[in-house]
Amino acid sequence: xxxxxxxxxxxxxxxxxxxxxxxxxxxxxxxxxxxxxxxxxxxxxxxxxxxxxxxxxxxxxxxxxxxxxxxxxxxxxxxxxxxxxxxxxxxxxxxxxxxxxxxxxxxxxxxxxxxxxxxxxxxxxxxxxxxxxxxxxxxxxxxxxxxxxxxxxxxxxxxxxxxxxxxxxxxxxxxxxxxxxxxxxxxxxxxxxxxxxxxxxxxxxxxxxxxxxxxxxxxxxxxxxxxxxxxxxxxxxxxxxxxxxxxxxxxxxxxxx
Amino acid sequence: xxxxxxxxxxxxxxxxxxxxxxxxxxxxxxxxxxxxxxxxxxxxxxxxxxxxxxxxxxxxxxxxxxxxxxxxxxxxxxxxxxxxxxxxxxxxxxxxxxxxxxxxxxxxxxxxxxxxxxxxxxxxxxxxxxxxxxxxxxxxxxxxxxxxxxxxxxxxxxxxxxxxxxxxxxxxxxxxxxxxxxxxxxxxxxxxxxxxxxxxxxxxxxxxxxxxxxxxxxxxxxxxxxxxxxxxxxxxxxxxxxxxxxxxxxxxxxxxxxxxxxxxxxxxxxxxxxxxxxxxxxxxxxxxxxxxxxxxxxxxxxxxxxxxxxxxxxxxxxxxxxxxxxxxxxxxxxxxxxxxxx
Numbered sequence: 001x002x003x004x005x006x007x008x009x010x011x012x013x014x015x016x017x018x019x020x021x022x023x024x025x026x027x028x029x030x031x032x033x034x035x036x037x038x039x040x041x042x043x044x045x046x047x048x049x050x051x052x053x054x055x056x057x058x059x060x061x062x063x064x065x066x067x068x069x070x071x072x073x074x075x076x077x078x079x080x081x082x083x084x085x086x087x088x089x090x091x092x093x094x095x096x097x098x099x100x101x102x103x104x105x106x107x108x109x110x111x112x113x114x115x116x117x118x119x120x121x122x123x124x125x126x127x128x129x130x131x132x133x134x135x136x137x138x139x140x141x142x143x144x145x146x147x148x149x150x151x152x153x154x155x156x157x158x159x160x161x162x163x164x165x166x167x168x169x170x171x172x173x174x175x176x177x178x179x180x181x182x183x184x185x186x187x188x189x190x191x192x193x194x195x196x197x198x199x200x201x202x203x204x205x206x207x208x209x210x211x212x213x214x215x216x217x218x219x220x221x222x223x224x225x226x227x228x229x230x231x232x233x234x235x236x237x238x239x240x241x242x243x244x245x246x247x248x249x250x251x252x253x254x255x256x257x
Numbered sequence: 258x259x260x261x262x263x264x265x266x267x268x269x270x271x272x273x274x275x276x277x278x279x280x281x282x283x284x285x286x287x288x289x290x291x292x293x294x295x296x297x298x299x300x301x302x303x304x305x306x307x308x309x310x311x312x313x314x315x316x317x318x319x320x321x322x323x324x325x326x327x328x329x330x331x332x333x334x335x336x337x338x339x340x341x342x343x344x345x346x347x348x349x350x351x352x353x354x355x356x357x358x359x360x361x362x363x364x365x366x367x368x369x370x371x372x373x374x375x376x377x378x379x380x381x382x383x384x385x386x387x388x389x390x391x392x393x394x395x396x397x398x399x400x401x402x403x404x405x406x407x408x409x410x411x412x413x414x415x416x417x418x419x420x421x422x423x424x425x426x427x428x429x430x431x432x433x434x435x436x437x438x439x440x441x442x443x444x445x446x447x448x449x450x451x452x453x454x455x456x457x458x459x460x461x462x463x464x465x466x467x468x469x470x471x472x473x474x475x476x477x478x479x480x481x482x483x484x485x486x487x488x489x490x491x492x493x494x495x496x497x498x499x500x501x502x503x504x505x506x507x508x509x510x511x512x513x514x515x516x517x518x519x520x521x522x523x524x525x526x527x528x529x530x531x532x533x534x535x536x537x538x539x540x541x542x543x544x545x546x547x548x549x550x551x552x553x554x555x556x557x558x559x560x561x562x563x564x565x566x567x568x569x570x571x572x573x574x575x576x577x578x579x580x581x582x583x584x585x586x587x588x589x590x591x592x593x594x595x596x597x598x599x
Contacts, residue, residue: 055490057415084493094484098506108492111502157488164492 002068002085002167002198003028004049009063010227011044011053018044020227021063024217026168031190031199033213033236035206037251040219041228042202043091046170049200050086051079067168084112087166091173093153095145095160102141104156108164123163131159132189151182158189162197169193171201175208187212206252210240218248267319274312281311349579356576359569365577369538369555377566381574383540384555387455388581390544391534391551392524394459395466400516403470404505410471411478412500429468437464438529446533455544458534458551462526466519473515477508513593521582527553552578 004026011019019041026032026049034042047053048061051072064071072082095104103110105127106120114120124141128134133155137148145156154174161169171190175183190199190212203209209216217233232245243249250256285304288294294303309332316325364380372379406426410419441461445451481504489499505512530536535548536558552574559571 050491052487052491055487080493080495082493083491088491090484090487090491092484094482094488096485096488096503096507098503098509107489107503108494111489111492111494111498160488160492 004168004198004200005066006045006049007064007066009045009048009061009065011041011048011061012059013044013056014058017227019048020229022219022230024230024233026198026200027215028198029194029196030214031194031201031212033209033216034200034202034219035204035209035216035251036219036228036231037221037256038204039224039228040221042217042219043172044228045219046172046200046202047088049168049170050088051082052088054079084108084164085166086168086170087161087164088170088172089154089157089161089174092177093150093157095148095153095156097144097146099145100142101137101145101148101156104145105159105163107160112164127159127163128156130162130193131155132185132192133159149182151178151185154178154182154186155189158186158193162193166197168198168200171199173202173204176204183208206240210236216240218243218245218251220247220251266321266324269316269319269324273315273319277311277315278308279311281307281309284311352572352576352579355569355572356574358572359566360573360576364570364573368540369550370540372538374562374564374567379570381552381555381570381577383537384550384552384574385577385581386540386542387458387534387537387544387549387551388524388553388578391455391458391462391530391549392520392585394456394544395462395523396516396520398459398463399466399470399519403467403519404474404512406467406471407474407478408500408505410475412496412504426468426471429464430472432464432468433528434461434465434526435528435532437461438532440464441529442532452546453533453535453548454546455534455541455549455551458530458549459544461529461533462523465523465526465529469519469522470516473518474508474512477511477515478504480511481507510593513589517586517589520585524582524585525553525578527557530554531557552581 006022006024006026009019009022009024010017022041022045034046036042044053049065053059053061061073064073066072067082067085071077096107099107102124105124106114109120109123125134125138128137133152136152137143137156140147145153148156154177158169158174175186178186187208190201193199194214201209201212213236215234216236216239218231218239219228220231221228232239232243232248234244239248240252243252282304285300285307288303289300294300312332313325313329316328359377363378365385366382367378367380368383369379369381370383406422410423414422438461441457441464445457445460446453451457485503485507486499489503490496494502530551530553534551534554536554537548537550541547541549556571556574556578559567559574562568562571
């Protein structure tokens with residue numbers, strides 16, 4: 001189980017600074033929630049954790065991110081291997097439209113060289129069971145991934161992410177495009193997955209952060225156009241009952257954001 | 258119409274509409290009978306205008322201004338669709354009627370070897386072989402290179418080189434086909450002394466195909482949502498594999514449409530073939546040596562003749578050409594159907 005330490009991380013899109021000087025430790029086998037108002041940099045920050053930030057043209061970062069002590073931005077580190085170790089689930093379900101359910105789940109392995117059906121099939125079943133989708137789709141693994149409902153598609157994306165057996169799972173607002181029932185299923189799933197993975201979840205929904213996370217980090221920005229900053233981090237129970245900072249309290253009690 | 262409700266309005270009944278159009282046509286009949294107006298085409302145009310006017314007047318009397326405008330727009334759209342279908346349909350039907358008279362098994366299995374212009378014999382086998390080989394070779398050159406250029410432009414191209422490439426491709430779209438033929442004629446046929454051949458024709462055709470393939474593939478690749486690329490990267494899939502296995506399959510239906518447009522465009526090209534394939538009356542199965550025929554050249558040659566038998570062969574050749582393009586398009590659709598974006 002991997003521990004992530006972010007030290008003085010700042011992130012830019014071209015000339016715009018989106019995240020300013022964030023230092024944060026993410027403990028293994030725990031769920032860490034990143035909360036805060038829109039534009040506070042929480043999504044940008046989570047994308048720096050598996051080097052997805054640099055996929056955007058002209059995006060860059062400063063500072064270091066240590067995965068069990070090894071800087072993932074050091075010279076000679078291959079971003080492709082970083083992303084195999086640190087998986088990601090996105091805001092909108094994005095199954096590959098040309099692939100079947102089975103092929104979607106095995107995409108990470110197949111496109112990295114494993115071809116044998118006999119090796120892939122057990123992984124597909126295991127990942128779908130891990131994502132709580134196996135019972136619903138086992139009879140129609142050859143149907144297109146896009147034929148599933150929104151909530152099922154998101155669980156398919158989670159299955160796809162865990163099929164490559166990452167150590168860490170990043171979730172960028174995984175429930176924001178889903179209905180309450182599907183959201184509940186994903187939240188239950190997160191609770192099950194945290195025995196095996198270090199999980200970081202970005203969420204707009206404070207109740208969700210309170211329900212699923214062990215520790216919570218609160219980000220905010222002073223004004224539109226300012227970079228987002230980390231205000232406070234601590235055990236979820238403490239952040240939601242007696243936060244140290246007045247801005248955290250104002251946000252969680254609904255006075256802004 | 259009830260004065261108490263502002264939601265209700267009058268409605269032009271179906272019978273009323275037919276009656277109004279009929280009245281317009283009747284007025285036209287009357288006008289052509291009583292006044293010096295005459296001519297079948299003139300009658301058609303005047304009857305159409307009068308019928309439309311009657312229809313819109315009836316609508317204006319029973320309904321509001323908005324629905325009259327709506328009906329006018331509907332009439333205009335139906336008219337333009339009708340005119341387009343009429344033009345397309347008459348080309349197809351006329352070609353089919355003229356072409357079918359001399360199209361038989363003999364036509365598809367024999368060449369023009371030793372057939373004189375007045376003989377009611379001969380066929381297009383040599384031309385079909387030539388067209389298929391030339392278009393296939395042209396596609397083998399233009400489709401892979403065009404796809405690679407499109408991938409470069411969408412996925413890698415930044416800055417001045419990319420905009421230069423884009424401009425060159427745009428300029429290439431406008432190259433007259435005879436210029437492409439002239440270039441291969443000067444460079445390959447004469448310059449390198451390789452002589453006329455099906456392959457020379459394929460090179461000229463590939464020059465014409467390339468920009469169409471590049472532009473359509475570029476547009477289709479741009480339509481692939483960035484979230485799919487991100488999903489692939491987040492699985493630790495290297496960029497080139499993500500492009501090959503995720504981006505291209507997702508765009509494949511659209512790319513196929515573009516390729517088929519390019520194929521259809523060059524299959525009917527005649528001018529560049531005159532300078533490269535040159536045309537040949539016998540069967541030439543080797544596209545790399547010696548002049549070769551092709552369907553457009555066959556049609557051109559036969560249609561230039563003064564004799565009825567040759568002109569009939571030209572119509573049959575034209576119909577064959579249309580059928581070849583249609584078959585290629587249907588085949589390409591079937592191959593990529595399973596990859597359609599859901």
